[in-house]
Amino acid sequence: MRLSGAEILMECLRAEGVDVFFGYPGGVVLPLYHKLGAYPDVKHVLVRHEQAAAHAADGYARVSGRTGVCLATSGPGATNLVTGITTAHMDSVPIVVITGNVARDLIGRDGFQEADITGITLPITKHNYLLMRASEIAQAVKEAFHIASTGRKGPVLVDIPKDVFIEEADWDGYPTDVSLRGYPIMDIPRDDEVAVAADVINSAKKPIIIAGHGVVQSGAAAELRQLAELADVPVLTTLLGISGFPDDHPLSFGFLGMHGHFYANMAADRADVVIGIGMRFDDRAMGRFKDFNPTARIVHIDIDPAEIGKNFHTHAPVNGDVRETLLRLLPRLEPVSHPQWRAEIEAIKADHPTNYIDEGTAVTGPWLVQALAEETEGQATVVTGVGQHQMWGAQYYPYTRPRQWVTSGGLGTMGYEVPAAMGAQFAQQEPVWSICGDGGFQMTSQELQTVREHDLPVRFAIFNNGFLGMVRQWQELFYENNYHSVDIGQPDFVKLAEAYGIPGLRATTRAEARQVIREAEALDGPVVIDFQLEPEENVWPMVPAGAALSETIESAEDL
Amino acid sequence: MASRNTIVAHVEDRPGVLARVASLFRRRGFNIESLTVGQCEEPGLSRMTIVVDGDDHQVDQVCRQLFKLIDVVSIFDITYEPMVDRELALIKVSATNFNRREVLDVVEMFRADVVDVHSDSLIVQILGDEGKVNAALGMFQQFGVLEMVRTGRVAMRRGVETSKPPPVSDSQQAAAAVRAMLGRRPEGVLPFASD
Incomplete structure (x- = not known):
């Protein structure tokens, strides 16, 4: 079947199960908007500024756990997305960003509303595409969703020139496979790394878990809870890790960092083993790096090999998906309890509860x-x-x-x-x-x-x-x-x-x-x-x- | 240990790949000493040889960040492997009837070649590792170097071992191969990013 580039794109979004996307029209995406009426199940939400389209896709992704989608026209439409794309990139949120571009023969000639959006977004996307043929759209969109939603998640941008939306190509259905040689799935951790991490945790006297966004993103909240309970490890979260461990759990001791709970910061500073799970030892969370708990041994579990050892020397690195890793770590852990260590943190919490709610009448x-x-x-x-x-x-x-x-x-x-x-x-x-x-x-x-x-x-x-x-x-x-x-x-x-x-x-x-x-x-x-x-x-x-x-x-x- | 590390990367032969690699070096503040790109044994892939100035921790980060680029298929740091490394230089040396013989003596000593002769100059082509090219360049300076160009390092491991990318295979094998490529863990005290 022959379809236009615009129709192929919409067929792809439908096949991906996209129920809503956020966009704003403009000159070069008119051929796409011309076809939107035929795809009422892929609901288009007209925002009032493109930045909002990117943030909305991001918010949708964070709450649903699915990949968010946004769309903008070329030039200013595309550049207005930049803040939203960077926000998603910094927080590893899966979104697919579609932009229009000027017609192929105008690219590189500074045409009206031309912006080199693939160049602009090089450092703020996980990957991006400039498609020069309608026949490339289906495979690229399939890859874009795959890349955005696997491994360390993140934004992927697909830039499509105006005449590529119009050009016809064969449509044989949505591709089922991706073959990306430079992008292996690294979910399953190495046994030897898991074993070393288990040894370090089993030998800990004052262990602490710092749970990050990775726990939420890999759906590992239940496994994290099992780990904490089995090895009796108090849990702190990063700012983005909040909600990955229930705040009402007796082992929950708040979040750490610049405005974290006082007792969380002290617990992190006094632990003998710090278990970072799906987090990246960010400066706002850890304070001055060189004076962060210099005697602690660090276990670091992360899907992104480049995060391991980036800011701290890691004693037990484990490269893998958080959930897959915890599932393999749990059987190796000894059920222990650390009552003294918990009592130590509880005592700090009793003296410094981080509770500034007063009895006045003014709203604070x-x-x-x-x-x-x-x-x-x-x-x-x-x-x-x-x-x-x-x-x-x-x-x-x-x-x-x-x-x-x-x-x-x-x-x-x-x-x-x-x-x-x-x-x-x-x-x-x-x-x-x-x-x-x-x-x-x-x-x-x-x-x-x-x-x-x-x-x-x-x-x-x-x-x-x-x-x-x-x-x-x-x-x-x-x-x-x-x-x-x-x-x-x-x-x-x-x-x-x-x-x-x-x-x-x-x-x-x-x-x-x-x-x-x-x-x-x-x-x-x-x-x-x-x-x-x-x-x-x-x-x-x-x-x-x-x-x-x-x-x-x-x-x-x-x- | 601060050193100049030799990294071999295989990348997809697509538009924009060089920009992605260059952008990453700029963004992360890594220093490239030299970067060469060319064909390799496999159609569809290009081979980059990158010489990076930095300590082991920085170079480890370079490799890991580079590998995150989707278009980078494989990456090896072969600095500590037995290897052959070469670069080619063209050096335009000032040479006249009065001293041409002297210049040619130096050319012979370095087993270089003369590839162009003019009444007032000649072009010397020299092939060797960096030390040899540096030494030759130093010798030619006495005659006057009018112009010079170096290709930057290309390198290959000795023996039957290669730096080729792992074959296309299932993702578990691929992940294992990648981890082996990135196997060198940073050791000792790390520099702290906040310093």
Whole structure:
């Protein structure tokens, strides 16, 4: 059967089981949009800015565990995707990005709306394609989904010139196989590496697990729990590892890092064996590298061989998929218990509980997250932006279900919260709570229109303190209280919501806040809530930039 | 140990592969001393010989990051293997009737060849390892080097062992082969990225 390039692409997306994708039309993708009507089951969601399309695909992927898809036209459409692609790349999120390009004979001639998007995205994609024939589309799309969703997951971009959408080629059905010689699947770990790791863990007196995004992504939460319980190992998570281990488990000791729980940082610093699982020993998590627990032996389990030994000398490296590795590690572990070690961490936790919820009436970040947790019974999927509200969301909400927590960790993308929550909402029925900063919300609030059109029940909770809070906190603590460009003006968020036809609520006291959370929960569609917070509240504890985890401070007096 | 390591990579012969490799070196801050690309015994693949300046940990990272490129089929660090390495240089030496004989004496001593003669210059083609080319270049400098070009290193392991990519096979075997290629673990104290 002969089909146009546009039809072949849509057949491929349908065959991949893509039920929704996020896009924005433009000149060179018109031949594709011309055919979209024939594929109603592959639902196209028109966003209001291409950056949102990439973030929405990312949010969809993180919550559903499937590969997200987005689409943009050439030139500015494609370059607007860059922040979203980089966000997904830094956090290893599987998305497939389709871009149009100018017709083949115009490539390289600086035609109208031409951008070298494959060149631009070289360092921020796992792989990318520029297709010069319609006959290449099917195999390339098959490979793109395969590459994005296997190994260490990540974004793959497919760039298609306008006339390739129009060109006809044979369609013999969606390819079933990929043959990528330079891309072997490395899921199964080597036995000898597993054996060494088991020996190190079995000989530990004060072991600690640091669970990362890899645990969530490989679906290994149950295996992680078995491991922790069998070998009696306290579990910390990274920022992205949150929700991979239930916060209400007795072996759960929070997340570590710059704004991690105090006791988590201390536990990581005092352990004799650190077991990193599906994480990459990032500087924000580990503090100053050379002073991170110099005596600990490190076990590192990761799917990406390049991560092993990148930042730390690893004593027991295991290269493999987290779940496959844990399944092979479990039978080799001796059931032990470490009551003294647990008691040591519990004692630190009792003295330094990382609980800054006071008894006042003013709305504070920690109190508000706790109130949200109580009103949603800890069951909500939470999406955040980047900054103070993100850290409070990480610290105070009790996550118990994998994929319940969605945040931009590696890149730290402000404005992520609105479109990512939108994408996440397409992956589930239950309402998504988007914890927004008043700065980040203003970056991407145009997507309220998209949310309205699709009547998505996203609850946008703006943590409105009138400041770019995290930047302000740094100016206060490290730049002599010299505030500059952080007192961020804003529209009336309630009226803004209403202008989009979305109910807007406001709360200035704790009593009001609890009331509006309940009102919001009763609504079927979207809602925007302007929570007016204490303007100059800081996030504690904190590892100052360049300090070690052992130097975690709990208030400005410790500086 | 800081050294100049010789890496042999086989890559898919496709547009943009060189840009991917170069982009990775730039992005990760690795230093390329030389990079040569050309055909190899297998159609559809190109062979790169990359000389990298760095300590063992950095070179290990180079190999691991390069291998993550989908178009890189195999990668071997053959620095510590018995190997033959060669480069070719063309050196345009200033030479006139008065000193041409002297120049030719040097050419002979290095078993180089003269491939062009002009009244005021000649082009010497020299083949050898880096040390030999450096030494010859040093000798020619006394006459005046007008122009010089070096190809950069190509290298091959001695004996029956090769640096060829593993055959296309099932993914378990392929993964094992890859891990063997990347087998050299960093040892000792690592440099810390935050320093």
